[in-house]
């Protein structure tokens with residue numbers, strides 16, 4: 001229990017300070033602030049399970065489509081022994097910088113990051129302009145590697161020879177900086193700065209780093225793809241705020257996730273693996289997305305997950321009062337997914353994981 005010291009937006013944006021003044025601790029977890037920095041990173045159990053379910057192998061090429069802040073990206077990199085390539089993408093520039101920072105802090109070099117809207121992840125080679133830089137034979141652009149955190153002076157060069165891509169990245173990167181004052185500071189600037197103190201950096205203002213912008217990737221570019229989709233987060237606890245969700249908004253999350261899935265499925269090569277996960281207990285975003293995927297893409301099949309710690313998914317269908325019908329899992333499929341129930345004795349956040357094998361696509 002505590003008192004919120006920042007607005008909701010501020011809690012997500014600022015990197016220092018007090019977000020919630022705790023006056024009654026629920027958990028007796030010690031603070032790790034500045035202790036063992038780079039050595040440990042607290043993760044929810046289901047997040048680690050999701051990384052293991054992906055089963056990434058050394059030397060493979062992996063895409064993490066919604067990567068920030070990078071918890072699963074770094075877990076995947078560790079499972080790959082930092083050998084291969086993980087492309088960590090996120091729509092938010094500042095959040096991509098968070099992934100960069102975490103990767104650098106953990107000394108992981110196989111992670112490259114980019115700003116990319118997951119809804120536009122697939123890039124057909126014919127749609128690329130002449131100025132597009134080719135990376136390892138594909139058409140993705142503007143990747144930034146993280147052997148060190150990029151600074152304003154330039155983007156760190158990469159041992160894997162991505163310098164051309166990085167040049168392109170520099171061209172695309174946002175260099176907008178807040179006005180930090182000066183002799184002629186307008187009233188509106190003062191107001192803005194007050195807002196920044198309360199809410200943190202603006203969405204488009206970098207904190208000194210740069211995130212390359214990608215135009216997407218050609219189909220079948222990756223051995224494995226993780227789609228840890230943005231969701232209603234109904235499984236998270238403790239909740240610092242109560243989101244205003246309605247039946248319609250919950251359904252809309254599912255629509256958004258299906259569109260992302262449509263992109264993800266194209267990027268995995270035949271024989272590859274796609275893992276879909278959320279931190280919600282809403283079947284519209286979990287079982288219904290799996291049903292959609294299996295019905296639409298006949299070359300997909302549910303794959304066994306290791307380890308298996310969560311419970312089964314929901315079988316059946318749901319008829320809403322407005323006549324909308326949602327199909328969930330079919331008998332036999334429920335044991336192939338993992339559903340973490342926050343009210344179960346397992347004592348985890350609510351989470352859902354589905355793993356798909358990608359068969360021949362035609």
Ligand SMILES: C[S@@+](CC[C@H](N)C(=O)[O-])C[C@H]1O[C@@H](n2cnc3c(N)ncnc32)[C@H](O)[C@@H]1O
Pocket residue numbers: 047065066067068069070071072073089090091092095116117118119228229230231
């Ligand atoms: C559940 S969080 C990801 C957590 C992350 N995988 C981890 O383990 O640390 C969802 C992320 O999706 C990102 N996101 C939301 N919409 C997106 C979009 N259209 N394209 C790419 N990323 C998006 C958000 O910025 C957010 O960082």
